[in-house]
Amino acid sequence: MAALREAAAETMRTHPSTRIAVLSDYDFVYELRGLDAPATDGHGGLLETSRVMALAPETVGSERPVVAYRASRFVPGSPTADEWPESVIGDTRRASAELGAKIQEHVLDRLVSEIREILPA
Template sequence: MLIENITMEEFAQGLEVCKTVYIPFGSVEEHGSHLPLSTDTIEAYEVGKRAAERIPLFVAPPIHYGCCRSTSRHPGTVSISTATLKALLKDIVRSLHAQGLVNFVVLTGHAGGSHRMALQDAGEELIQELPQINMAVVTEYELAKESGAHLIETRGDAHAGEIETSRIMHSHPHLVKGLAPAEYPNFPIGILVRDKRSFWPGGVWGDPGKASAEKGKVLESLVADKVVELVKALESRRW
C-alpha cells in the first residue's frame, strides 16, 4: 500500500490487516556523471514497492534529503544536518504511530556514515519513548552488497559503481546517461578534508562499466526479500 496513492478510507482498511510501515530515506546527492541525483531515493523506494507486492505493507512516501558530507562539494548535492534528519524521522514515526502503526522498517538508500548513525540514534530514542513500537533501521546498499555478493564483480564497489548503476539501469534506464569511468578515491587517513572533491573528482567509487540491468533486477528482488524477512521478524514478537 503506497501511502501517497491511497485514500483515508483505504488507509483505515489497510490497518485492519497490517500494522507495519516501510519508510524509505534517500538523498539528493551526486552519483557520478551518469546517474541521477535521486539515485539513493529511487533504490530505497523501489525496494519498498517490491516488498509490498509480496506481503501486506504500508510504504511511506520517500524522504529525498539526507546528510551528505563526503559529496558536499560535488555539484547537485543538497545536504541536511544530522539534527534535522533525526528530528524528521522521529516526527514521522510519532505521527504514523498515532495513526495506529506499530512496526517500522526504516531503510536508507544513502549509506553515509553520519547519515546512518543519525537514523540509528533516532530509532534508539524512539523505542525508549514509545514502548509499544518495534523498529528496524537498515542500509539498502549493505543489503544489496550482502545478498548479491555472487553477482558483483567489482571489489570495493561503494558509490555510483557496479551495484547502483545496475539498479538504475533496471528501474529507471531513461535516467542513466552513459557510463562514468571507474574510480577509487584515496582519502588521507584521519585527516578531515574540507575540499573532499579534490580527492574524489568523478564522484564514483567502483566500476560502472561492469553494471547491467539484469544484475539490477536481481539485486532489487534480493533486497526486497530481505525486507520481507525483516518485516516478518518484527511482526513475530515484541522487541
C-alpha cells in the first residue's frame, strides 16, 4: 500500500486536477479491532477468518488456531515459515459466518461513506 500511496501522491502532484483514493477493505475491517475482535487481532485472525467464512466457507478449514505471534520491531522483514508456521495472528475460535456478514456490512457502509465524502455529487 505504501508504494501505491506514493505513486498516487506523485500523480496528484504532477497532475493537480487528478484525485486518487488509495484504500484497502482492510482499512475498514481493522476499525473493528477492539470492538468485535481483540485489539491485537491480525492476519488470519478472528476478523479475517469470519469474513472468509461468510464469503467462501468452502475454503475455510475446521482448525481454529490461537496464535500470539510477537514480531520484533527491531527485526526487519517478514517472519519465516519456521518462525510462524500457522501464519495467524489472533484467536479464531469465535470466527463465524454471522460475524463475517456483519464485518462485510461494515466494510460496505464505510466504503460508501468514504466515496460520498471524496467524490463530488
